[in-house]
Amino acid sequence: MAHSPAKNHYVQALAAKEAASRGSNELMAGATAYEQHMAQLQSDRLRLKQVQSAQAKAELKRDMLPAYGPYVAGVIEAGNGTPDEVLTTTMLWCIDVGAFQEALTVAEYVLRHGLAMPDRFERTTGCLVAEEIAEAALKAQKVGELFDAGILAHAAALTATEDMPDEVRAKLHLALGRALLNGVTDDSVPPGADVQAGVDNLKRAIDLHSSCGGKKDLERAERFLKKHAAPPADAGASS
Known part of the structure; x- marks a missing residue:
């Protein structure tokens, strides 16, 4: 038409x-x-x-x-x-x-x-938006495809106060954490990556649902942060 x-x-x-x-x-x-x-x-x-x-x-x-x-x-x-x-x-x-x-x-x-949503849908609107976008992202990430972190962040912000099962919100934070950490290696961070924000989202996902699948992602990200942490100031340096 x-x-x-x-x-x-x-x-x-x-x-x-x-x-x-x-x-x-x-x-x-x-x-x-x-x-x-x-x-x-x-x-x-x-x-x-x-x-x-x-x-x-x-x-x-x-x-x-x-x-x-x-x-x-x-x-x-x-x-x-x-x-x-x-x-x-x-x-x-x-x-x-x-x-x-x-x-x-x-x-x-x-x-x-x-x-x-129409009566045939069992999920609330907020739950549906969060879960459908999260699952699309996780599916893409599973096969090594990129997914826009901005889309996931927008979905998370829109549904932040919506009631939904913890497992659903965990999916969204897991997908966002992975998107923010995409391309991070032990030695480099690609443009646009936000390691700390990625870590925060993975921690939130695991807190919401311990079996969400983000523990290895979190270990790698925290290992990167520890490796590249700024050295502490030398408190014993002479004046």
């Missing part, structure tokens, strides 16, 4: 107008832009059900997401926190396709207004 720039502008403006007219306890049902995108969402879900491969589903979602962009932008621009299944679903789809910054932009709005 590709649109021209003019059509996208119209959809975004309409979504903003309708979202602004709804209070936080009102439903978006009946709003033209919302109903149109819910109908599109139902159609897209039916298409996704026909696909068994997780990778193929992700590619299909990647193709589908641009159709929701103007609507989502309009709601975020002017919305008052009205429950919105289109918004929460596209947030999750963005995570699924690796569009993490876009997902966090939506998550900021969703978490600020305390919007819940």
Whole structure:
């Protein structure tokens, strides 16, 4: 459902107008832009059900997401926190396709207004955001791929006060610790690495869940810090 720039502008403006007219306890049902995108969402879900491969589903979602962009932008621009299944679903789809910054932009709005995920999701919104991004990062790190520490730090900050199992928050701190320590060797620290922050996040992960898998990472990082610690001042030096 590709649109021209003019059509996208119209959809975004309409979504903003309708979202602004709804209070936080009102439903978006009946709003033209919302109903149109819910109908599109139902159609897209039916298409996704026909696909068994997780990778193929992700590619299909990647193709589908641009159709929701103007609507989502309009709601975020002017919305008052009205429950919105289109918004929460596209947030999750963005995570699924690796569009993490876009997902966090939506998550900021969703978490600020305390919007819940649809009933079929057992996790709270904050838990889902933290766990899905953490697991994506840990999966990438497991095969030696880079994952942006800034994305993980943003997710950690957004969900810092959200209730979730300790094991879930541990995953996020573990992934962040590893991202901050990426490329650190016994003799060098690559640009952008923050060894102390990495150590702090690994310690937090282990404190939250002792079996999170970060103990060896922590040992290596602390060994580096000890090796490169500044020598103590010579208290016995003559004046």
